[in-house]
Amino acid sequence: MDGVERHHTATAYIVAGGRTLLLWHRGLRMWLPPGGHLEPNEDPVQGALREAREEAGLEVAVIPPPGLLRVERPLVLPPPAVILIEDIVRPDQPFHQHIDHVYFTRALGAVDFDAPIPHGPHLWVDAERLAGAFALPAPDGTLVTVAEDVRLLGISAIEAAERENRA
DSSP states (O other): OTTOOEEEEEEEEEEETTEEEEEEETTTTEEEOSEEEOOTTOOHHHHHHHHIIIIIOOOEEEOOOTTOOOOSSSOOOOOOSEEEEEEEEETTEEEEEEEEEEEEEEESSOOOTTSOOTTOSEEEEEHHHHTSOOEEEOTTSOEEEOOHHHHHHHHHHHHHHHHHHHO
């Protein structure tokens, strides 16, 4: 699309105990993993780690893909699992797109699945729940269907964490 404003963003699917974290996004009225706009001079990995810390209150590590180049120099960043071009349609903002660098991460340390997090409304969901279409209640009680890409990437993140644990 010519002339469409685009913003770089980073997303962190956080996996712990065979579950991944979904947050209620008030502006988009959707269940999504932690993520947001990259800050000036921030690379996508730094952005994903920061968003996980700010929104979930968790320190996480990116799950590297198998065979990632390992050298002393230059710095090698793990690639995102996928890069999504997302249309952002909100009444409070002009139409734009996000170039979203999506990473699979694992929580460092123990996670209390019932503890509140900085972002607010959230749920930890497992692969079985993500396997088929389902809806979760918004804070106002309205049921909101979890988007297909969110479900499928959540399953892939859980599988990536399981592979890393076996390695």
